Amino acid sequence: MTYSYVVSISRKQGLSDPEGTTTKKALNDLGFHGVTHVSYGRTISVEVEAESSEAARSQIEAMCTKLLANPVMERYTIEAAS
């Protein structure tokens, strides 16, 4: 069976996020003064063939720690795509 997941990866709390900071300033400059925080991340959609959803899920976990996220700097969440 094919299982679909969406992995959201973002920088760990406490680490500097220059892109987020710069984009927040740009939004404020454009008149969106209410914006108080912007942070960056990326979304990766993965479809995987597996025997069960547990098996698929554990594969996705492995993918995250091995490749998709940099464990030194990033954290991630995994959601099953509807």
Add this chain to the structure above:
Amino acid sequence: MTIAVIVYPGTNCEHDIAHALNRAGTDTEMVWHRDTDLSGADGVVLPGGFAHGDYLRTGAIARFSPIMDEVVRLADAGIPILGICNGFQILTEAGLLPGGLVANRDLKFICAPTHLRVASTDSVLTRAAEVGQILELPLNSYEGNYLVDDVDSIEVEGDVILRYTNADGLINESTNPNGSMNNIAGITNSARNVAGLMPHPERASEDILGSADGMVLIEGFIASTELVDA
């Protein structure tokens, strides 16, 4: 003639292009991105660099700078506008040139000399060159890969002014350093007064630098500014 050189936070080629323009005999003036007055400018250059750090998308934040309204106004009035590398990216984000620039095909920054073939001399940049002329100019970019929604239409319109090639003028995938559609290295708008290219003419403006092929483009641009009533 005075050519305005727009400086964003993160622009870094402004002194180089000013040096080359001055050597070719024209005055330049650095204009900060928050300024709003270009009334004295006979031409405008958006130089290379990393405006706003290229954060979000390259050129995406820069196109909203206060100075861009003036650049658009001058473009509409027919004043020659040139975007080099990051400047080219900003002009596409601002809609003054068709298409966009994305990451190089091999996902590596490229700093290397490239050959270009002049595809059309109908632009403020290539007017002093000849169709088919081969020029050697350095490429220096990560997001130099040109793409556009309807490439056939810009080809038909004659908007393409420079293509990547090799020393023999061959144009195909093997002579395409970054994956750009149809080997497109430089583009002009339909009014022919706005031009953009990824390689750097100022870096090929003196023999001591390895090539002076960029001078024909720089001189062409200067000549264009002299032809327009300010």
Add this chain to the structure above:
Amino acid sequence: MTTLETPDHIELGMTDDEYRSVIAILGREPLAAELAMYSVMWSEHCSYKSSRSHLGRFTSNQPWVIVGPGENAGVVDIGDGWLVALRIESHNHPSYVEPYQGAATGVGGILRDVFTMGARPIAVWDPLRFGPLDEAHNRYLFEGVVSGIAGYGNAVGVPTLGGEVEFADRFSKNPLVNVMALGLLKEDQLVLSGASGVGNLAVLLGNATGRDGIGGASILASASFEEGDEEKRPNVQVGDPFEEKKLIEACLELYQRNLVVAIQDLGAAGISCATSEVAGNGGMGMDVDLDKVHLREHDMNPGEILMSESQERMLAVVTPENEAEVLGIARRWEIDASTIGTIKPGPDLTIYSKGELVGEVPAASLADDAPKYDRPAERPVYLDIAWANGPQVPADLDAGAVLRVLLDDPAIGDRSWISRQYDHMLFLNTVVEPGHDGSLLRIKGTEKGLAVSTDGDSLRTYLDPRRGSARIVYESALNIAVTGANPYALVDNLNFGNPEEPGVMWQFIESVDGMAAACEELNVPVVGGNVSFYNQTDGVDIYPSPVVGMLGFCDPMPLRPPRLDRAEVGMAIWIVGPDAAGDFAASAYDRIINSNLGGRPTDADPEIAREVIDAAVSLAFTTPVLHDISTGGLAVSLAEIAIKSGVGVTIEGVTGPELFDETPLRFVAVGQGDTLEIAAPHRRIGTVSGGTLDFGDSGSISLEEAANVWRNALPRRMEH
């Protein structure tokens, strides 16, 4: 007084003796924030406690030295009001943790060291060392580091003009990432770090302060942190080259307008280091209000604010009259600024937070009273064993076959896989770009030229630290000389293992001595340097890896300097320098063909060095091709010239072993004519010819094959 609990000094890495010294200095037990400051400022990285007593061996009393060791960068005079600033730094351990950011922040740091002197940074070089590329993790580190240097350097807008790379197993867990930077300034813009003027203000410029780099120290955890909550303890500093670019431009404008009394960049130990050095170096004191520091996170305690290593920050001392203008310039360049301190008479650095005193220490004591250890040194046992295990090089070797193998080595093959990722053209100063021997830059509006070479040789240094280190200096000088420049100043990056081991300490002292002696022979001042100790994992130390960054100067500079790609069919090929002396210890031949590391390297003769260097400088003005003979010997030098020029060579009267011999102080000259007008020993060895590298009876290889192998050495390992 503060409510923070003062932790155990041992947890912070201090010895009992060091702790007692702090008590003696303060006349009491230290407060938490004070102990944190001493513990970081007295760490090996900040205080050089194991190396300081030996670094005095270097000399820098030449008249063209304006600023010697001790400031943020060395500065030399090149005449007509022009000064050059130079510095080299390491970022080894952070690059192992996170290669991209470790390397990126290394570049950021070295740039700040240069522009804090009043100079615009104009170029960067990166000598790098990794484990062998057949291991995936080493490829990951190599790729990450190169990307980080490219990502930061290209974005900040400073060209990277060269570097070098070495691969050996001892670097697998301890990669070495050294970065050298050069800056250019007019003499009236020189700024130093010592504050002056009671009542002057200390302004913090640049990034907001966050928790970067303080994750390791448990003392600094706020009460709400939980054990093992890694999320809140980042140990990686993230570089923002865009912020640094704005900071460079803002500072240069401040210098141009003479608005800065003193300035210091923030690196290790952040605000605590910068404030104490700015005050201490000027013999002054400072009051600091941590509430004024612009923060990225708003619940930081005083210790965290003091120790944070957030990047892209500078501390400037300005007069109260100029404060508004300084803040205005910062605002215009879109960087944050906050006035955090006031200069007062010495000696104390007094720190306040939320109206309370959280620390008061004699400002100069953090740097000046740091411990100084004269650690025991003992000649290690491995040396005699290694010397007895010398290289075997058969007289009848097949030069073509050997060369083919050598050209495939990643440290010898084409390094444009690396250099293509770096912008080397920005500023339009580059006259000799990466891929030749030394870099050569012009200074627009003058006829002056600056040459730079970075060089290291860990294996040779391992086999004889004194001779090996001296030879690195001479090799670097020759790389400079072949561009037409004279060796002018030197910075050194000393990368060694654990100094608590007598064998390592012995290597260090021998290396410093060998290097210092060579510099004296060449009359080259050592204007600064960096020491990186503790490059050791699982009890295995790296090979001793001193790296030299040499600056050369010429006025006028050659209009057409020699390059490797200017050989033409019919030109004569010469070898200049002493005869090959059977020197194969630590050679590429022994390493690659024999998989051996043994024997004793020969000594480089200083008199011959001067003669050969002078010869190179004078030939550089008239000769199309000059190329030093180093790794891989004559055969590799000839191959590189042949491949870049698209020609072959026909060589006579050179034996197989001589082709791979690595006797120092030799170079190849290629040009028209039958004679070389130089005093140094030289002999003609052949002629530039068609498509073969023909070594006579020793063998041959086609140009095409040599080129293919050489060009693919790195790509075939890094791209799949």
